[in-house]
Amino acid sequence: MHTPNAAGVARAAAKIADLLPNTPLLEAEVNGTLVWFKAENLQPVGAFKIRGAWHRLTDLSDAERAHGVVGVSSGNHAQGVAWAAQRLGIAATIVMPNDAPQVKLDATRGYGANVVVYDRPGGEDRDAVAQRLVDQSGATLVHAFADAWVIEGQGSTGTEIIAQLAARGHGAPTRLICPCGGGGLTAGLALACPDAEIVPVEPEGWDDVRLSLEAGEIIGVPDPKHPTACDALQTPATRPINFAVLKGRVPRGLMVTPAEVRAAQRWAFSKLHLVIEPGGAAALAAVLAGKVPVDGRTVVILSGGNTDAAAFAEVLTSKD
Amino acid sequence: MHTPNAAGVARAAAKIADLLPNTPLLEAEVNGTLVWFKAENLQPVGAFKIRGAWHRLTDLSDAERAHGVVGVSSGNHAQGVAWAAQRLGIAATIVMPNDAPQVKLDATRGYGANVVVYDRPGGEDRDAVAQRLVDQSGATLVHAFADAWVIEGQGSTGTEIIAQLAARGHGAPTRLICPCGGGGLTAGLALACPDAEIVPVEPEGWDDVRLSLEAGEIIGVPDPKHPTACDALQTPATRPINFAVLKGRVPRGLMVTPAEVRAAQRWAFSKLHLVIEPGGAAALAAVLAGKVPVDGRTVVILSGGNTDAAAFAEVLTSKD
Numbered sequence: 001m002h003t004p005n006a007a008g009v010a011r012a013a014a015k016i017a018d019l020l021p022n023t024p025l026l027e028a029e030v031n032g033t034l035v036w037f038k039a040e041n042l043q044p045v046g047a048f049k050i051r052g053a054w055h056r057l058t059d060l061s062d063a064e065r066a067h068g069v070v071g072v073s074s075g076n077h078a079q080g081v082a083w084a085a086q087r088l089g090i091a092a093t094i095v096m097p098n099d100a101p102q103v104k105l106d107a108t109r110g111y112g113a114n115v116v117v118y119d120r121p122g123g124e125d126r127d128a129v130a131q132r133l134v135d136q137s138g139a140t141l142v143h144a145f146a147d148a149w150v151i152e153g154q155g156s157t158g159t160e161i162i163a164q165l166a167a168r169g170h171g172a173p174t175r176l177i178c179p180c181g182g183g184g185l186t187a188g189l190a191l192a193c194p195d196a197e198i199v200p201v202e203p204e205g206w207d208d209v210r211l212s213l214e215a216g217e218i219i220g221v222p223d224p225k226h227p228t229a230c231d232a233l234q235t236p237a238t239r240p241i242n243f244a245v246l247k248g249r250v251p252r253g254l255m256v257t258p259a260e261v262r263a264a265q266r267w268a269f270s271k272l273h274l275v276i277e278p279g280g281a282a283a284l285a286a287v288l289a290g291k292v293p294v295d296g297r298t299v300v301i302l303s304g305g306n307t308d309a310a311a312f313a314e315v316l317t318s319k320d
Numbered sequence: 321m322h323t324p325n326a327a328g329v330a331r332a333a334a335k336i337a338d339l340l341p342n343t344p345l346l347e348a349e350v351n352g353t354l355v356w357f358k359a360e361n362l363q364p365v366g367a368f369k370i371r372g373a374w375h376r377l378t379d380l381s382d383a384e385r386a387h388g389v390v391g392v393s394s395g396n397h398a399q400g401v402a403w404a405a406q407r408l409g410i411a412a413t414i415v416m417p418n419d420a421p422q423v424k425l426d427a428t429r430g431y432g433a434n435v436v437v438y439d440r441p442g443g444e445d446r447d448a449v450a451q452r453l454v455d456q457s458g459a460t461l462v463h464a465f466a467d468a469w470v471i472e473g474q475g476s477t478g479t480e481i482i483a484q485l486a487a488r489g490h491g492a493p494t495r496l497i498c499p500c501g502g503g504g505l506t507a508g509l510a511l512a513c514p515d516a517e518i519v520p521v522e523p524e525g526w527d528d529v530r531l532s533l534e535a536g537e538i539i540g541v542p543d544p545k546h547p548t549a550c551d552a553l554q555t556p557a558t559r560p561i562n563f564a565v566l567k568g569r570v571p572r573g574l575m576v577t578p579a580e581v582r583a584a585q586r587w588a589f590s591k592l593h594l595v596i597e598p599g600g601a602a603a604l605a606a607v608l609a610g611k612v613p614v615d616g617r618t619v620v621i622l623s624g625g626n627t628d629a630a631a632f633a634e635v636l637t638s639k640d
Contacts, residue, residue, distance in 0.1 A: 021344070021345075021488070023344075024341070024343075024344045024362060025341075026362060027364075028364075039362075041593040042344060042346060042359075042592070042593060042594075044347075044348075046593050103590060168341070266629060269595055269629060269632070270423060270629065272362070273361040273362060273366050273594065273595040273596075273625030273626075274362075274593065274594065274595060275589055275593040275594060275595060276593075305593030306593075309586060309589060309590065309636040309637065310636070310637060312589070312633075312636060313632075313633035313634075313636040313637045314633075316629040316630070316632060316633040316636075317629065317630060317633045
C-alpha cells in the first residue's frame with residue numbers, strides 16, 4: 001500500500017503546476033495583523049479538491065483508466081474527480097448525498113460524471129454504495145480523503161504557499177489554518193510544510209479530528225445526523241491513513257459555531273470580495289473568533305466556494 | 321500639460337508590480353468558448369482604481385505631497401486615493417456622493433481620508449465642491465478619470481494581462497472588454513494594448529462614451545438623474561483627455577440593461593466564486609448577453625467588488 005509522503009506531495013505539486021495557475025495568496029488585515037489567505041475557491045471546480053483528484057487519476061495505469069473511477073463526496077471532491085476524469089477521458093461515477101447543494105449536483109453532472117445519489121439524512125452508508133459500484137465495474141475508488149494520492153495532492157496547496165511567500169520575500173509559513181472534514185487537506189499540508197503548525201478547524205458537531213487528536217485515537221462524531229451548513233466538512237470519522245500523518249504532528253483541532261461560520265462568510269464577502277461556502281470559511285471563522293493566534297506568516301485556507309445563491313443571500317442578510 | 325502615453329503606462333506598471341501582486345487572470349467557459357477574466361475586485365481596495373491613484377500620488381513632488389490631495393469619486397477611486405495617501409503619508413480629502421454605497425463610504429474613512437459629502441440626487445456639482453477644496457488648501461486634485469497619470473495607471477491592468485497570457489503560452493489579447501464610466505480604464509487599456517480591440521461597456525442611461533464614440537465628439541448623458549445600480553459608472557460625460565485617446569482608436573461602445581448586469585453578478589458568483597459589484601460586472605454582462613463576440617484571447621475586466629451585502633443578496637435572489 002502507498003503511504004502518503006513528502007516526495008509524493010512534491011510530485012503532485014509539479015503535475016498541478018503544469019495544469020493550473022497558482023490560486024492567489026491574498027493579504028488582509030485581521031485585528032491589526034496582516035494575514036495571508038489562500039483562495040482555493042478560485043480553482044476551476046471552486047475548491048482545492050481538484051488537486052488530489054488530478055494527482056490520483058493521472059497516476060492510474062491505462063488498464064485502471066479503462067475501468068473508470070468511483071468517487072464519494074458531498075460535492076467538491078465530486079467535482080474534482082469529475083473534472084479530472086473528463087480531461088483524461090476516464091468514465092466517472094460519483095456517489096453523492098441526496099441533500100447536497102443543488103449547485104454541486106448540477107456541476108458534477110456538468111463535467112460529464114454519472115451521479116448516484118444516496119440517502120444521507122436516512123443514514124444510508126455511502127461507502128457501501130460505492131463499494132458495490134466498484135465490485136460491479138472494477139473501477140478504482142477515489143476516496144475523498146482516505147487515499148494516499150488524494151492526501152498528497154491536497155498537500156500541493158502548501159507547496160504553492162511556500163513558493164508564493166518566498167516570491168514576496170517572506171519565509172515559510174509558521175502556521176496554516178485549514179477547514180477540516182476527514183483530514184485529507186490537513187494531512188497533505190502537514191507533509192508539505194514540515195515546519196508549520198497545522199491547525200484543522202471543524203464545524204460544531206463534526207469535530208471528529210479534534211476529538212481524535214485529543215484522545216490519541218480515532219473517535220467518530222457523537223451524532224452523525226447533527227445539522228450543519230458546512231456540508232463539505234460532514235465527515236463522521238477520520239481514517240487511519242489520515243490519522244497516521246496527523247498523530248503527534250498536529251497538536252490540536254478547533255471547532256467553530258454556525259454563527260462564527262456565517263460571520264466569516266460575510267467578512268470574506270466584504271473584505272476579500274470572495275464567495276466562500278460555509279465549510280470553506282471554517283478556518284477563517286476560527287481566526288475571526290480569536291480562537292487561534294495569527295502573525296504575519298499565518299496562512300488561512302479558504303477551501304471552497306460552492307454554495308447556492310439562496311443560501312448565500314441568507315447568510316448575507318442574517319443578523320448573527 | 322502631461323499627455324497620457326504608453327511609456328507612462330509602462331512606468332506605472334513597473335511601480336505597481338513593486339507594490340502589489342498581479343490580480344488573477346481566471347479562465348472560464350462562456351457558451352463553449354474559454355474566456356479570460358481579470359479579477360480586479362481582488363485588489364486591496366476591491367477595485368482597479370488603486371492603480372491610477374498609486375501612479376499619480378507617487379509622482380507628486382515633496383512640496384505637492386505636503387499640501388495633500390483631493391479626490392472626487394463614488395467610492396472606488398475614493399478608496400484607491402485614500403489607500404495610496406495613507407501608505408505615502410499624504411493627507412487626503414475625498415468628495416463623495418451622499419448616495420454612495422455605505423461600504424464605500426466606510427472603507428474610504430477606514431483608510432484615514434477626510435470625506436466631504438455632496439448631494440448627487442439633488443444635482444450638486446461635485447467638481448465645483450472639489451475645486452473649492454483645492455483652492456482653499458493648495459492640494460492636488462486627483463480626478464477619477466480625467467487625469468493623465470490616472471489613465472496611465474489604469475492601463476497597467478493591460479500590461480499585466482499581456483504578461484500573464486504570455487506566461488501561459490498565449491499571444492497578446494485580441495479583445496479587451498471593460499466596464500466604462502468616464503473612460504479612464506478604457507483609455508489606459510487602449511494605450512497599454514495597442515493591438516487589441518477595446519470594447520467599453522456602460523449601463524443603460526449612462527452611455528456617454530458610447531454616444532460620444534458614435535458622434536465623434538463628446539456627448540453627455542441625456543438624463544444625469546437616471547437611476548442605476550452601477551454607481552461606479554455614473555459619469556455624466558467623458559472628458560477631452562480621455563476622448564483624445566479613444567477617438568479613432570476605439571470603434572464603439574456597448575450598453576447593458578440592469579437585468580443583464582444582475583445576471584452577470586450571479587454568473588460570477590456561481591462560476592467564478594467572486595463578488596462583483598454592479599458596475600464591475602458590466603463587461604461580463606455584455607458578453608453573457610451575446611452583445612460582443614469572444615474568442616480564446618478575449619479578456620473581460622471585472623473591475624470591482626465593493627457592494628453592500630443587502631444589495632448583493634437582492635441580486636442573488638432576484639428573478640431576472
